[in-house]
Amino acid sequence: xxxxxxxxxxxxxxxxxxxxxxxxxxxxxxxxxxxxxxxxxxxxxxxxxxxxxxxxxxxxxxxxxxxxxxxxxxxxxxxxxxxxxxxxxxxxxxxxxxxxxxxxxxxxxxxxxxxxxxxxxxxxxxxxxxxxxxxxxxxxxxxxxxxxxxxxxxxxxxxxxxxxxxxxxxxxxxxxxxxxxxxxxxxxxxxxxxxxxxxxxxxxxxxxxxxxxxxxxxxxxxxxxxxxxxx
Ligand code: IPE
Ligand code: IPE
Ligand code: MG
Numbered sequence: 001x002x003x004x005x006x007x008x009x010x011x012x013x014x015x016x017x018x019x020x021x022x023x024x025x026x027x028x029x030x031x032x033x034x035x036x037x038x039x040x041x042x043x044x045x046x047x048x049x050x051x052x053x054x055x056x057x058x059x060x061x062x063x064x065x066x067x068x069x070x071x072x073x074x075x076x077x078x079x080x081x082x083x084x085x086x087x088x089x090x091x092x093x094x095x096x097x098x099x100x101x102x103x104x105x106x107x108x109x110x111x112x113x114x115x116x117x118x119x120x121x122x123x124x125x126x127x128x129x130x131x132x133x134x135x136x137x138x139x140x141x142x143x144x145x146x147x148x149x150x151x152x153x154x155x156x157x158x159x160x161x162x163x164x165x166x167x168x169x170x171x172x173x174x175x176x177x178x179x180x181x182x183x184x185x186x187x188x189x190x191x192x193x194x195x196x197x198x199x200x201x202x203x204x205x206x207x208x209x210x211x212x213x214x215x216x217x218x219x220x221x222x223x224x225x226x227x228x229x230x231x
Contacts, residue, residue: 014205019204078107094124101132103132179205
């Protein structure tokens with residue numbers, strides 16, 4: 001049994017498109033249904049005392065999707081983030097957005113800045129939305145910021161870690177889980193996944209609810225983490 005609590009859980013929210021296809025609905029309906037599931041799993045995680053919840057919402061590779069789908073997702077970010085501020089406040093939820101926001105549409109950047117600012121005092125649970133996030137991109141950006149500070153420094157693991165976004169606020173991920181059956185990381189949290197526990201579940205993301213979070217937590221508690229040592 002894992003003696004540690006699941007402090008930082010990360011979810012690769014996959015399967016929105018398949019959920020919609022099964023119902024003969026447009027992919028956009030799957031994203032809307034995913035949004036409803038997302039709210040449920042935030043509340044369930046908070047209830048189970050998960051302190052940090054990272055959610056993979058848009059990868060650096062998702063720009064390859066049709067313009068109409070990318071625009072739909074960007075509009076969802078720009079409209080839903082601010083419209084949910086009341087909910088975040090009532091539940092004491094802090095929102096952070098991880099990834100390269102500089103290339104997002106202006107309306108999405110404004111929404112992100114607003115929601116981060118208006119929830120910065122809260123700590124019941126910190127939700128890290130990963131938007132235009134890529135593990136490769138994150139490592140490259142970290143190294144570039146080290147070199148900007150000191151072009152002749154020797155790169156070390158500690159330096160790379162300490163120059164990553166929110167490194168001072170968000171602890172290393174304990175478990176990365178993925179919905180919808182695919183067994184890959186798709187460029188998510190590559191640096192941090194070195195010793196994360198992994199979990200893959202067939203349930204499509206829009207069907208995730210409190211029960212799924214309870215299953216994930218139980219799975220985590222059954223793992224023995226050794227970090228290269230002996231148990
Ligand atoms: C995940 O669901 C949501 C995003 C990547 C934005 P998908 O849209 O990838 O759903 P599938 O994989 O096509 O079913
Ligand atoms: C991973 O899902 C990215 C997010 C959940 C945001 P994808 O559906 O984009 O991943 P691949 O393409 O199947 O690897
Ligand atoms: Mg997918």
